[in-house]
Amino acid sequence: MSFLVNLALGLLFGLGLVISGMSDPAKVLNFLDLFGTWDPSLAFVMGSAVIVAFIGFRLVLRRDAPIMGGTFHLPGKNDIDSRILVGPAVFGIGWGLGGFCPGPALTALGLGEPGTLAFLPAMFLGMWAARAASERPVLPRSA
Secondary structure: OHHHHHHHHHHHHHHHHHHHOOOOHHHHHHHHOOOOOOOOHHHHHHHHHHHHHHHHHHHHOOOOOOOOOOOOOOOOOOOOOHHHHHHHHHHHHHHHHHOOOHHHHHHHHHOOOOOHHHHHHHHHHHHHHHHHHHHOOOOOOOO
């Protein structure tokens, strides 16, 4: 049953990406082109998503446990470290260069978008490199 729920939610998410235009890299790049062919429509997509998520989190976190699954998995850390700064910077650079972020890239692959053939391998390589860097042992500094 969990698989079917996850499949339905994934399809709903993908449909939302296609309807909003997030799976079209030209639309995303036009949003980032402030002094050229700027398209503000994705700001409304983001604002709508933030409002829905805000309301959804408030409603869901009133529950003792999720409907599907044992416990809520919420972040335990709230300090700012290099991973919090570097990760979003690399994400933003990749999004600006390619016009994709992970969800829309996978959706665009299903739509036959040719740019995904270059973006997805680079994305998976970046994910692998980030994981390898985070699992690397920290060496003590010599005095």
